[in-house]
Amino acid sequence: MIYKTLIKYKTLPLSYLQEKKICKTTAGKFYWPKALISVLVFLVLSIPVIANAERQSAELPSHVSKQLMSNMRGNLDTLEKITHLLAKSNYAEAADTAEKHLGMSSVEIHYQKFVGKYLPKGMRQISKQMHQAATDFALSAREAEKNDDLKKALTALSQIMKQCVACHKLYRAD
């Protein structure tokens, strides 16, 4: 190993070590792929650690976390429904779905079982922005219905999703 390091840093020429039969010809060839694989394995294994280190834990009691995750799956379900309705140019129903399940009128549903009480301040702020974005979407969708303006509705939909992404980037539940 020490000889490989000496070669690597060009302290000793490979030919010298080969001559002295200290080092096999193949040593230089094997060293780099092995090192590269080790570095790659290390990086891949570090990804979850790095991802978790960047996101703050919401530190929720387990029953609250379970309820929150259930709400989250509901959120995804709602987005799917909205997208499907927009694809069918059913703007009015897309607006109603958004308002009922994600908009400002849904805040009580989302905060039942005291979920809201346990959320860190930052999460509550993003949550509020998400509900507001959903209400804004509902208004835009109703506007968009007048001239089948899908672009306008999709732009407003992306504003809701922006809040999903923002919170997921900053927080984790475990």
Ligand code: HEC
């Ligand atoms: C205020 C913060 C916040 C907002 C806003 C938010 N989420 Fe989440 N969501 C979380 C957290 C925290 C988790 C847990 C992530 C983790 O621990 O890795 C999560 C997890 C999820 C999960 C996984 C659920 C499970 O059972 O594991 C889904 C799906 C999800 N969110 C969808 C959404 C969608 C769709 C939106 C937007 C409409 C959204 N979320 C908005 C905080 C948020």
